[in-house]
Amino acid sequence: MADFNKSFEKTMGHEGGYVNDPDDKGGETYCGISRRWQPNWSGWLIIDAYKKAPDFRKCLKNDEGLAQLVRDFYRIEFWNRISGDKIQAQYIADKMFDTIVNMNPRKPRMFLQRVLNCLNRNESLYPDLVVDGAIGPATLSAMDKLNSDDTKLLFNMLNVLQGNHYIEEMERNPEQEKYCRGWFSRVTIVQGE
16 A cells, blocks of 8 residues: 655655745745645644744744644645555555645546546446546545556556646646746656566
8 A cells, every 4th residue: 555655755855845936826835835725724823933033944944843734734635635545556646646736636536537437448447437536435446456557557647637737727827837847847657668
């Protein structure tokens, strides 16, 4: 089964520390947690208390309580939403976790169900899934029925949908092009053997 800590550490490599970018739809963020979308997260009280400190960013980085709040937030808000503890392949859990963190939480889960429907060999492996964004027993069972080559294909297809999402976002809102390289650093393809 997949390990939350591995996925979390990998994703934190993309999320960074404190950022307040006026072009970012999330506005003020800490480790990828947006004040705009998560205004009641208890970590904001700690961050606001440190803002007057001359070594503000260092204070944030060294606060173990704040680090634990971040970890707990990601486990509850993202990992649990993808049923990460029940996903067999770590790299699929990593992909799903990182994508749900970076996008609207429902969209990546729908990507997964859409791709699984394409991989079921016209329902000979498992019935088509309802594309509702809920990762429950049917979605998890479908993933478990894929062989290793199909699991790599699943990963690649998820990346195609993720990349397409970013392109559509930049086409709708050209100001978002400044995030292109960072977004696409999250999109990788697994090579076959």
